[in-house]
Amino acid sequence: MYDVGSLKSPCHPFQKTESELFGFSKGCLHMKRWDELNHFFNQTGAMVTFGLNALYGRNKLSETVWGGDWDPSNAKDLINYTISKRYKVDSWEFGNELSGKGIGASVDAAQYGKDLKNLKQILNTLYQNSKFKPSLIAPGGFYEKEWFDKLLQVSGSGTIDVMSHHIYNLGPGSDDEGLENKILDPEYLRQVETIFSNLAESIQKNGPWSSAWVGEAGGAYNSGGRYVSNTFVDSFWYLDQLGIASKYNTKVYCRQTLIGGNYGLLNTTTFTPNPDYYSALLWNQLMGKSVLAASNDAFSPFLHSYAHCSKGRNGITLLLINFSNRNRFILTVRGGETVSSGINEDAKSIRVEKSFFYHLKRAFSWVGRKGSDITFREEYHLTPKDYNLRSQTMMLNGIPLELSNDGEIPTMTPVQSNVHSPISIAPLSIAFIVYPDFDAPACNGHKKR
Structure with missing residues (x-):
């Protein structure tokens, strides 16, 4: 009342x-x-x-x-x-x-x-x-x-x-x-x-x-x-x-x-x-806010993938969740040309032609006429401290996320990787991958939202 x-x-x-x-x-x-x-x-x-x-x-x-x-x-x-x-x-x-x-x-x-x-x-x-x-x-x-x-x-x-x-x-x-x-x-x-x-x-x-x-x-x-x-x-x-x-x-x-x-x-x-x-x-x-089609079902049910237009900027952001406790997923994109993916299982590499990025490739192209114009992507890899899934401390790119002495939220800093290098998703980890120079027609006009 x-x-x-x-x-x-x-x-x-x-x-x-x-x-x-x-x-x-x-x-x-x-x-x-x-x-x-x-x-x-x-x-x-x-x-x-x-x-x-x-x-x-x-x-x-x-x-x-x-x-x-x-x-x-x-x-x-x-x-x-x-x-x-x-x-x-x-x-x-x-x-x-x-x-x-x-x-x-x-x-x-x-x-x-x-x-x-x-x-x-x-x-x-x-x-x-x-x-x-x-x-x-x-x-x-x-x-x-x-x-x-x-x-x-x-x-x-x-x-x-x-x-x-x-x-x-x-x-x-x-x-x-x-x-x-x-x-x-x-x-x-x-x-x-x-x-x-x-x-x-x-x-x-x-x-x-x-x-x-x-x-x-x-x-x-x-x-x-x-x-x-x-x-x-x-x-x-x-x-x-x-x-x-x-x-x-x-x-x-x-x-x-x-x-x-x-x-x-x-x-x-x-x-x-x-x-x-x-x-x-x-x-x-x-x-x-704009959601893009993403699929990786062609090669493993243990990797869930989502793609959105990036927030407040050009490009796209991928969310990749690896539920496997033993498989490391390796995803490769080469300037919209050769697309492949792999699962690294106990050091044995399995290559599959169809992948999550195969589906993205049909909808997007790189900004710029040459692949060399695109230099990096941003990666945010989330893992638990000491590899303990029940840890109350989350690691971002290997660094613990902890408040400062003044109680401030830590800066969420990505690592930069060459845009043409493979993406590696460790077992039982989560990653946000930002491609700032991916030209997605569906994302046009969303930069300032």
């Missing part, structure tokens, strides 16, 4: 109450706290999505099913207060994990869609004199095709700006050994592609005005794995899922969490970055 406007009940913070949903009592947000939070958001330049209580006013039909119309009065008062204080909320999300069977509680899709139309009208009225118009997001739950399809159909054209869904495809965080095995199984990680594909189809058929967001993803639920989610090995699923999500036109991917639980990007005690923080940082710095 929100302590504003016509709220009649007393405003108490959350309390540990085992008999209640998730072991907590109902809670209330004081506007003094909302002011403090918005001051923090403003100082950090954060883009804020706020999840609204979507159960207020409903009645419980069974143990987990809720029915009846949503009461918008308390949410309306909060939004009105937010506007009056000139706080900028980028988007309002309606509910949390109430879709399909729900997590602890659920609401029928037809009722949900009806309530969303009501909320959209409220937002349009409250923001009618504002230059800024926030997005309306829903449902913030786990994807179930029939439920999501119906929600878009019932709410109608232009109501839902963003379809948000949650993903915890690794299962519970309690099984450390099983969790690591799933993270290092490239075929298992690929299974999640079905969710992204089906959601993209749901939107295309029923609500093309909406975008897809991952509103919450932490790999393993229940706070993640205590000795896995905050270590190097976690980046294998994380970066792989960022690549998959991008392929299916996902616009935003929200990681659970910045801080809190074992899956936090920051250590909950020292606030120093865990390995996934640096993975997210490199992705954010290097991978642009």
Whole structure:
């Protein structure tokens, strides 16, 4: 609840109450706290999505099913207060994990869609004199095709700006050994592609005005794995899922969490970055918004590859993830002429004609008329300290990523390699490879974005 406007009940913070949903009592947000939070958001330049209580006013039909119309009065008062204080909320999300069977509680899709139309009208009225118009997001739950399809159909054209869904495809965080095995199984990680594909189809058929967001993803639920989610090995699923999500036109991917639980990007005690923080940082710095086709299935399922237009500059950036614990992958590109790849397995070289770069070659050419005009590429190789996959220290090109004495994030410096030399991807490692002079027609006009 929100302590504003016509709220009649007393405003108490959350309390540990085992008999209640998730072991907590109902809670209330004081506007003094909302002011403090918005001051923090403003100082950090954060883009804020706020999840609204979507159960207020409903009645419980069974143990987990809720029915009846949503009461918008308390949410309306909060939004009105937010506007009056000139706080900028980028988007309002309606509910949390109430879709399909729900997590602890659920609401029928037809009722949900009806309530969303009501909320959209409220937002349009409250923001009618504002230059800024926030997005309306829903449902913030786990994807179930029939439920999501119906929600878009019932709410109608232009109501839902963003379809948000949650993903915890690794299962519970309690099984450390099983969790690591799933993270290092490239075929298992690929299974999640079905969710992204089906959601993209749901939107295309029923609500093309909406975008897809991952509103919450932490790999393993229940706070993640205590000795896995905050270590190097976690980046294998994380970066792989960022690549998959991008392929299916996902616009935003929200990681659970910045801080809190074992899956936090920051250590909950020292606030120093865990390995996934640096993975997210490199992705954010290097991978642009335009996704390019990439395939290496012709020669190994253990090398996952993704290609994007580079962020803020010409060229392309490749993300290469080696899931093999024994194979070193060697990729060679020679100025768009001879293309080959290899797997170095215990010093035995296997050459395969078709490769990941074979597919890229058909879409790109080198800038400049001669291959000699292109001199270097940038490489960011990520490995764990002491070759321990559960190390909490990530190495970038052999150098540990550690905060400075002043608490500053280290400079993410690449190594430069001759553009015509082979790329070597070590076993159980991850690499971002930037080709600053690759002329990709699909990337034209994206340099400044």
